[in-house]
Amino acid sequence: MTEILLKxxxxxxxxxxxxxxxxxxxxxxxxxxxxxxxxxxxxxxxxHDVSGCLVTPGLVNTHHHLYQTLTRAVPGxxxxxxxxxxxxxxxxxxxxxxxxxFTSAQIGLAELALSGCTLSSDHLYLYPNGARLxxxxxxxxxxxxxxxxxxxxMSIGESDGGLPPDHLVEKEAAILDDMVRVVDAFHDPSEGSxxxxxxAPCSPFSxxxxxxxxxxxxxxxxxxxxxxxxxxxxxxxAYSQAQFGCRPGxxxxxxxxxxxxxxxxxxxxxxxxxxxxFSRSETGVAHCPxxxxxxxxxxxxxxxxxxxxxxxxxxxxxxxxNDNGNLMLEARxxxxxxxxxxxxxxxxxxxxxxxxxxxxxxxxxRPDCGRLxxxxxxxxxxxxxxxxxxxxxxxxxxxxxxxxxxxxxLFVEGRQIVRDGHITTIDLPRVIERQNTLAxxxxx
Numbered sequence: 001m002t003e004i005l006l007k008x009x010x011x012x013x014x015x016x017x018x019x020x021x022x023x024x025x026x027x028x029x030x031x032x033x034x035x036x037x038x039x040x041x042x043x044x045x046x047x048h049d050v051s052g053c054l055v056t057p058g059l060v061n062t063h064h065h066l067y068q069t070l071t072r073a074v075p076g077x078x079x080x081x082x083x084x085x086x087x088x089x090x091x092x093x094x095x096x097x098x099x100x101x102f103t104s105a106q107i108g109l110a111e112l113a114l115s116g117c118t119l120s121s122d123h124l125y126l127y128p129n130g131a132r133l134x135x136x137x138x139x140x141x142x143x144x145x146x147x148x149x150x151x152x153x154m155s156i157g158e159s160d161g162g163l164p165p166d167h168l169v170e171k172e173a174a175i176l177d178d179m180v181r182v183v184d185a186f187h188d189p190s191e192g193s194x195x196x197x198x199x200a201p202c203s204p205f206s207x208x209x210x211x212x213x214x215x216x217x218x219x220x221x222x223x224x225x226x227x228x229x230x231x232x233x234x235x236x237x238a239y240s241q242a243q244f245g246c247r248p249g250x251x252x253x254x255x256x257x258x259x260x261x262x263x264x265x266x267x268x269x270x271x272x273x274x275x276x277x278f279s280r281s282e283t284g285v286a287h288c289p290x291x292x293x294x295x296x297x298x299x300x301x302x303x304x305x306x307x308x309x310x311x312x313x314x315x316x317x318x319x320x321x322n323d324n325g326n327l328m329l330e331a332r333x334x335x336x337x338x339x340x341x342x343x344x345x346x347x348x349x350x351x352x353x354x355x356x357x358x359x360x361x362x363x364x365x366r367p368d369c370g371r372l373x374x375x376x377x378x379x380x381x382x383x384x385x386x387x388x389x390x391x392x393x394x395x396x397x398x399x400x401x402x403x404x405x406x407x408x409x410l411f412v413e414g415r416q417i418v419r420d421g422h423i424t425t426i427d428l429p430r431v432i433e434r435q436n437t438l439a440x441x442x443x444x
Contacts, residue, residue, distance in 0.1 A: 003045030058118025058379035060360025063286035063315025066108035097129035105139035111325035118379035125152025125202035150200035216256035230264035233297035249274030284363035291317035313360030382409035
């Protein structure tokens with residue numbers, strides 16, 4: 001039996017059923033789970049004094065393309081809209097291989113961890129030069145991050161009217177075979193799982209109707225979740241109406257892509273009927289505010305979604321369309337954008353933090369994560385509120401208005417992977433050096 005005691009937190013935001021906030025309290029962790037929360041707790045195990053700190057559940061990232069950390073701030077894509085941005089980057093991504101996938105995933109996940117993230121999904125939809133999904137799974141395992149990778153895919157190339165180059169797409173039979181392989185090899189459905197696998201055809205404009213339908217049938221047969229991009233911008237809506245004769249929400253529903261086992265990325269352009277569909281079907285949304293701003297896609301109707309009970313989590317999205325992987329910044333941006341669209345009272349700090357923690361966990365089907373409660377997983381973020389960012393703040397919980405954007409300590413399944421602001425599980429300077437070497441080679 002292994003115990004860890006976090007002692008004397010100034011404030012704990014539990015995100016439990018009643019959203020309790022506990023002052024001057026402790027958290028006892030036993031064998032990867034939260035055993036107790038309260039005052040005056042004792043343990044013979046490892047003790048951490050977290051005086052002067054705010055403690056929250058670990059943040060949850062519901063949408064990412066980790067491989068893209070190798071292509072940040074590419075000049076040809078810096079000012080492009082979504083489709084033009086993709087066409088700029090596809091030729092670069094086609095030169096990736098297993099090492100690029102592994103290293104970029106470690107960098108992306110480490111960046112997320114330093115921003116307080118303990119559980120991240122990933123959407124990997126291209127597999128050039130022998131790259132496989134397990135390249136990213138190995139990176140997450142070495143770092144110690146809880147991971148929800150998805151086996152993405154593209155099957156419609158330029159010669160068939162799609163966006164990606166023909167050499168980056170795969171045959172649909174091979175895609176389905178590999179989906180079966182990775183689920184059978186790596187998906188762990190148990191409570192407390194460190195790795196669950198989802199199925200994720202890239203988007204309605206890069207795969208066929210048949211693959212979307214077949215992937216949904218396969219996911220239900222295997223008991224795994226489904227993920228794709230949907231209604232990201234005006235071009236996306238126009239494509240759906242021209243090619244399918246309907247809006248994206250209707251297309252998704254017709255193919256079996258709604259339900260509590262489905263989450264869609266972006267959803268910036270959902271209309272009232274589609275929001276109602278997502279609410280009724282319990283379909284989740286990964287809101288990616290910084291990427292939506294970066295690509296000029298618009299402001300997702302998060303307030304309207306939340307008001308009718310749509311499950312919403314946050315997504316950093318790919319670093320090539322965000323150039324940053326800080327989930328706290330996503331939470332702040334989500335809050336600010338809803339205020340821009342709907343008024344200063346449209347979203348509070350606490351609601352944005354709830355979306356970033358409990359909300360994301362619910363989107364990924366992980367009620368064992370995203371909240372600090374006895375029996376839940378010990379995924380815990382500790383924020384030092386004694387620094388300059390919080391100086392003068394009257395409310396330590398108002399982290400997104402005045403507080404640090406990086407963690408002091410981070411625990412995943414009770415294991416400390418960030419200590420005093422530094423990654424403990426990998427040699428991060430060495431990985432950064434390797435990342436930069438790979439990036440320079442791609443520019444040559």
